[in-house]
Amino acid sequence: MIRISLFIIICFLLFRAVSGAVSRYQDRHGAGASFKRMVRQGRLDAGVYDDAVWFEVGHGRRRRLRSNISREQQRVIRQARLEMREDFLDDNNPGFYQYVIIFLVASVLGLVLETVYTFVTFGILESRVGLVWGPFSPLYGFGAVLLTAVLWPLRKRPVWQLFLLSAVLGGLLEQVAGWSMEQFAHLQSWTYLGLPDHITQWVAWRFLAMWGLIGVLWCRVIMPEMVYRIGEPTSKRQKVVVGLLTAFITLDIVMTVACFWRAGQRSEGVPPRGPFEAYVDTHFNDDFMARTFENMKVGEDLPVSSK
Incomplete structure (x- = not known):
């Protein structure tokens, strides 16, 4: 996780360096x-x-x-x-329009970077999506939205305050997400139990420090530029497109939750109750879930690693 986070940070900084070089070239030539x-x-x-x-x-x-x-x-x-x-x-404070775009961009880029990192580092090319439809990893999207919503009015505060607040936010996000998946869908995607500095199964001190660093970079380097480039909607078409994307991603999240819920129920031998659950079992069966969410385990524990 630390290596993935560092890889993502490096990629963002490289992008910022490239965009800065383009801006300097444009400034030179007007x-x-x-x-x-x-x-x-x-x-x-x-x-x-x-x-x-x-x-x-x-x-x-x-x-x-x-x-x-x-x-x-x-x-x-x-x-x-x-x-x-x-x-x-x-x-201009970020609003619904900006948050939807931030969520989508962070979900897609997070998935792409994590997939590339896993392939380059371990030689493994696997599906690491978090939703049943589309190339999205919603944990990255929710993390970006959470950091933006909380840190926006505080973006000019001292770095140490941003670091501490980001560490707390990241830890809460991991704890709530990990606990919720385990409790409601018998699903595990990561575990820190094998680490000497773990606090809970889903929170460890080293990753709190990483969340703090990510929060500072997000607040001072990435977030202002992203919000500025997104800007305000200037046409009805932009609002309609964002509205349709919102409807789609909402349906995607709801269907994903239902699929994991039924996967957990199936692992316990609980039959479907009603036509909707029967539909989910038919079209999103165990083979589909295993093929789509290769890095997640339903109804079983992840192996404990000390790395």
Whole structure:
């Protein structure tokens, strides 16, 4: 788990480094959507081209002028972009629209990164999805939403406060998720009982520290940029799409809970009660569950590891 968390953090930092390099390239040439937005809003004026060097680019008749903006003016552009982002974040708190997108993005990226990590590290390519439909790992999505909802008004607090609060939130999330799966579906996906620093079956000190680190990075590096890039819906189409995605993911979660509930009941020999449970047993039987959720165990304990 620690290695997976570090792998995810490294991937996010690499993405941030790449996006920063793209932004610096655009600043140098006076290009990009954010540059044009700052010009429209009056945050930048013609003075940004002072001392710029102009040259032609293109082929044949499709030639145009491109600028190489001076380093001093590039600093002006970066400062204007930072101010524009901070003004947006101060005036717009995340709402339902942003939380849905954050949940979906974190669920998909978390699944992809975990799958890649497992294959690269252990040579194992297995299904690590958390829902019956779609490439989603909802624990990552719920974690991102929880950190965003709680830390948003506190994002400018000292780092040590963010670290402690994130550690507590992460521990509570793991405990509630692990306990709920065990109690209501006889399902186990992870266990820390073999670790010397475990607190409960689903919480250990080392992972609380990792949650704290993830929370600080999320709050200071990832969350502001993600919320800013998501922005506010500017058309009815965006609202409709997010509404349909919400309906789908809600149905997906409900059906997944029902499937795991029946899987646990089947492991105890309990027959279906009613047409819906019979439908679940027919279309989401034990073979389907074992094939789809390869890293989870229904009705049995996971092997205890000391790693």
